[in-house]
């Protein structure tokens with residue numbers, strides 16, 4: 138085959154020829170490789186010899202800017218630092234300005250409702266598994282436009298299946314690394330089964346977590362139960378929802394809130410099942426493995442928590458990082 142040689146001169150001409158509809162929401166990206174930012178999606182690339190690409194050697198975070206302020210930025214950055222530490226990944230010097238870079242990217246993106254993805258990678262350095270090949274870690278940050286899941290998900294509830302994909306063992310599950318293959322296969326499994334979400338079970342058969350969401354279950358006795366964070370990612374949304382649920386306990390709308398081991402059979406008997414995560418907030422499950430959950434409709438706890446979380450995201454000044462939209 139006579140392969141065309143692509144050069145620096147003709148690369149972007151070649152790239153620009155193709156229509157890439159999936160890039161429509163890509164707004165801005167920073168890379169420590171360039172020490173700067175780009176807004177052209179064709180330039181939003183990482184080097185193939187970064188161990189992030191060929192080994193998944195990196196950690197990441199995803200946070201949201203809602204109506205112009207970033208929700209829970211410090212919690213997300215804290216978890217990112219913890220994940221990096223857990224895999225002995227040094228933070229690159231540019232990480233010192235991460236907050237300023239995120240704000241500058243959002244302003245460049247010009248979008249008040251967006252998703253910010255921060256990746257710390259092992260960095261370029263050859264192609265083996267040896268992390269010491271890479272002289273310096275890198276940071277990549279991108280901002281994309283946020284789209285809420287379809288309204289029907291919130292109004293009618295979603296369908297959930299139990300996944301057959303082996304879940305990550307606790308060490309790996311608690312680190313938000315760029316190794317998401319089990320999570321990817323879980324999502325594929327859900328969609329192939331005509332469902333929207335899947336949840337994994339731990340080695341002992343207790344509920345673990347979804348592809349990118351935590352799960353919690355309201356028992357018929359009025360106890361809100363969440364699988365412990367020793368075996369799942371410590372979800373920032375789930376943690377906050379649990380704090381908000383405490384107010385419902387005080388108001389006697391809920392009996393109690395607790396971390397728990399939840400067998401699948403008990404989850405089937407729940408009056409409500411909820412999925413929680415940064416990109417969905419909180420979603421009611423209407424069907425679980427084909428069986429209706431409770432009445433098969435979003436329940437009253439979902440409604441109450443959803444109102445509380447929504448208010449928190451918009452109004453809780455302690456958890457919001459404002460952006461100076463009037464800056465020149």
Ligand code: PMP
Nearest residue numbers: 349350351370372373374414415
């Ligand atoms: N579990 C996994 C595996 C995830 O990827 C996510 C998304 N970060 C969550 C749970 C939910 O976490 P958070 O509420 O922090 O988005």
